[in-house]
Structure formats: structure tokens, C-alpha cells
Amino acid sequence: MIIKDPNTLPDKWGKRPSDRSTGELLRAGVIALDKPSGPTSHQVTAWVRDAVHAENISHGGTLDPYVSGVLPICLGRAVRLTDIVLSSDKEYVCLMVLHRDVPEDRVIGVMKKFTGRIYQLPPVRSAVKRQLRIRTVRELEVLEVKGREVLFRVSCDAGTYIRTLCTDVGEALGCGANMTELRRTRSGVMNESDAVSMHDIKDAYIFWQQMGRESWLRSMILPIEVLAEPLPKVIVKPTAVDAICHGADLNIGGIHMLDEDIRKNSLAALMTARGELIAIGKMMMSTSKIMSSEHGKAVDVDRVLMERGHYPKMWKFSTDLNEPGAPDENRY
Numbered sequence: 001m002i003i004k005d006p007n008t009l010p011d012k013w014g015k016r017p018s019d020r021s022t023g024e025l026l027r028a029g030v031i032a033l034d035k036p037s038g039p040t041s042h043q044v045t046a047w048v049r050d051a052v053h054a055e056n057i058s059h060g061g062t063l064d065p066y067v068s069g070v071l072p073i074c075l076g077r078a079v080r081l082t083d084i085v086l087s088s089d090k091e092y093v094c095l096m097v098l099h100r101d102v103p104e105d106r107v108i109g110v111m112k113k114f115t116g117r118i119y120q121l122p123p124v125r126s127a128v129k130r131q132l133r134i135r136t137v138r139e140l141e142v143l144e145v146k147g148r149e150v151l152f153r154v155s156c157d158a159g160t161y162i163r164t165l166c167t168d169v170g171e172a173l174g175c176g177a178n179m180t181e182l183r184r185t186r187s188g189v190m191n192e193s194d195a196v197s198m199h200d201i202k203d204a205y206i207f208w209q210q211m212g213r214e215s216w217l218r219s220m221i222l223p224i225e226v227l228a229e230p231l232p233k234v235i236v237k238p239t240a241v242d243a244i245c246h247g248a249d250l251n252i253g254g255i256h257m258l259d260e261d262i263r264k265n266s267l268a269a270l271m272t273a274r275g276e277l278i279a280i281g282k283m284m285m286s287t288s289k290i291m292s293s294e295h296g297k298a299v300d301v302d303r304v305l306m307e308r309g310h311y312p313k314m315w316k317f318s319t320d321l322n323e324p325g326a327p328d329e330n331r332y
Contacts, residue, residue, distance in 0.1 A: 250299040
């Protein structure tokens with residue numbers, strides 16, 4: 001990170017995400033659920049809601065009923081970041097069946113051509129408008145070929161239809177193909193190794209409520225900050241944190257550090273020096289512009305995720321600026 005102001009006050013007020021209580025994690029956290037094949041994503045989300053008595057809950061990235069694997073479940077304030085989960089890249093393991101026998105080397109050769117930017121037409125039964133669109137396949141690895149069955153792993157953009165990919169591969173091979181089994185092994189930063197079952201969530205919550213044993217449940221709930229990991233970061237001075245929580249945008253004077261090469265108009269995560277997520281906002285300047293300027297609005301805050309009062313009020317409003325009531329950027 002690049003340091004904008006080396007004379008920033010040390011942060012002695014916040015709390016590292018790893019130090020949060022179980023109750024705090026339930027009010028702003030995410031669970032990587034290992035969805036079983038059978039129920040819909042909405043059904044399993046409702047079961048998790050009842051299991052942990054969550055008031056606000058949502059899932060990121062719908063899986064069809066017959067598909068299993070990683071389904072991010074957002075709790076509490078993390079629900080406001082569901083769109084970031086939906087747009088994150090995904091990874092799947094798929095079993096495809098060819099309609100005729102094809103030599104293994106030809107199958108592998110043709111499937112390699114489906115990496116990079118590809119065109120897809122969503123299937124007839126889909127939740128989106130059926131029109132041609134472009135998706136990026138970052139990796140496509142054939143794991144095993146046994147007769148007409150092809151097991152492969154694919155890393156791709158959100159919104160890539162693996163069923164359609166199988167159909168397109170079958171057409172390219174000239175034999176036809178269809179998907180028979182699918183499992184999502186990663187969604188954004190959440191991997192299959194992080195995923196937990198619905199039964200474990202229920203049991204862990206009971207252990208915590210009735211026996212006071214919270215370690216099991218704590219290990220299942222990731223802090224809200226994991227959802228912002230793909231975004232560039234801006235470290236906010238502690239004197240400006242509460243102002244942002246009260247609706248202020250971030251001016252240059254309130255920046256302690258920031259990532260290199262952040263572009264103007266990109267979405268960024270505003271963080272404390274202790275690693276806490278404050279808000280999500282749109283960059284009004286690039287990193288280079290911020291480093292060469294002393295005044296002006298750096299980030300237009302879109303969503304505030306931190307509760308008010310978590311940091312003390314160390315800001316004031318100035319009447320000397322052009323707009324009455326505008327925050328005094330010289331204080332932060």
C-alpha cells in the first residue's frame with residue numbers, strides 16, 4: 001500500500017475481525033454452506049435462517065436444486081454485500097456425458113478451445129433474459145475421461161452456464177453432450193474446504209446456546225470483510241471513521257493509506273487500520289491523483305457497513321466551505 005499521510009494517529013479504538021464475539025459475527029458475517037443436492041437455494045437459506053435465528057439473511061449465487069457445493073450465506077449487515085458475492089468468479093467440477101464415443105485426445109483438444117472469452121446463450125429454463133452474452137473461462141482442466149464420461153474442472157466468470165458449456169462442447173465435437181452432475185467448489189474467496197453442512201450449523205448453534213461452547217460455531221462464520229477481499233482498499237484515518245458512519249463521503253484528508261493503481265470510478269472498500277470494513281464506495285479519483293492532491297472528495301460512499309458509535313466522534317462540520325454543513329476535510 002501507498003502511505004498518503006504518515007502522521008496519522010495510531011488506531012486504538014477499533015477491534016480486529018478475529019476478536020469479534022460470536023453474536024457480532026452473526027450480525028455481520030457469512031457462512032460457506034455446503035448445499036446438498038435436492039433442495040433449492042431458497043429452501044436451504046430459510047433452514048439456515050431458522051437454525052441460527054437470523055433476522056436478515058440472503059444467499060449469493062443461486063444453485064439449481066440438483067447442484068451441490070459452496071453457497072455463500074450472508075447474515076445481518078453482510079446482506080448488503082450480496083451483489084458482490086453474486087458477481088465474484090466461480091469454480092465447478094462437472095461430469096459430462098458424450099452421446100457417442102470420441103478419442104480422449106480429441107476431447108481434451110477441443111475443450112482447451114473453450115478457455116478465454118466465450119459466447120453463451122442461456123438455457124431456455126433460466127432466470128435471465130435469453131440473449132447472447134460473453135463470459136470468460138479462466139481455466140478448464142479435464143480430470144478424467146472414462147468411456148463417454150468426462151470429468152472436468154472449470155474456473156469462470158459469474159453467470160457462466162456449465163450446462164450450456166457442455167452442450168457447446170458436444171456440438172464442437174460433433175457428437176452431442178449433456179451435463180449429468182455439477183458441484184461448485186469455490187465462490188469468490190470461499191472454497192469447498194470452508195464449507196459446512198446444514199446439520200453442523202444447527203448442532204453448533206445449539207452447543208453455543210445451551211452449553212456455552214462457541215468455538216465450533218465461530219469456526220463456521222467468516223467476518224463480513226471476506227466479501228470485500230476482491231476490492232481495492234483505502235485505509236481511513238481513525239478520526240474520519242465515525243463521520244463516514246454518519247453519512248459523510250471520504251475526502252483526501254481522511255486517507256491514511258491506499259492500494260496502488262486504483263482507477264477512478266472503480267468500487268473500493270474503506271477499511272480501518274485494524275482491518276475492519278467501514279463502507280463501500282466509488283472512487284472519485286485514481287491513486288495517482290489522490291497522491292498528488294491535498295483537497296477534494298476521494299470516495300463517494302455508497303453503502304455504510306459499520307455501526308455508528310463504534311469509533312468516537314472526532315470530526316466537526318465547518319461553515320467556512322462553499323457548501324454549508326460540508327465536513328471539514330482538514331480534520332480528517
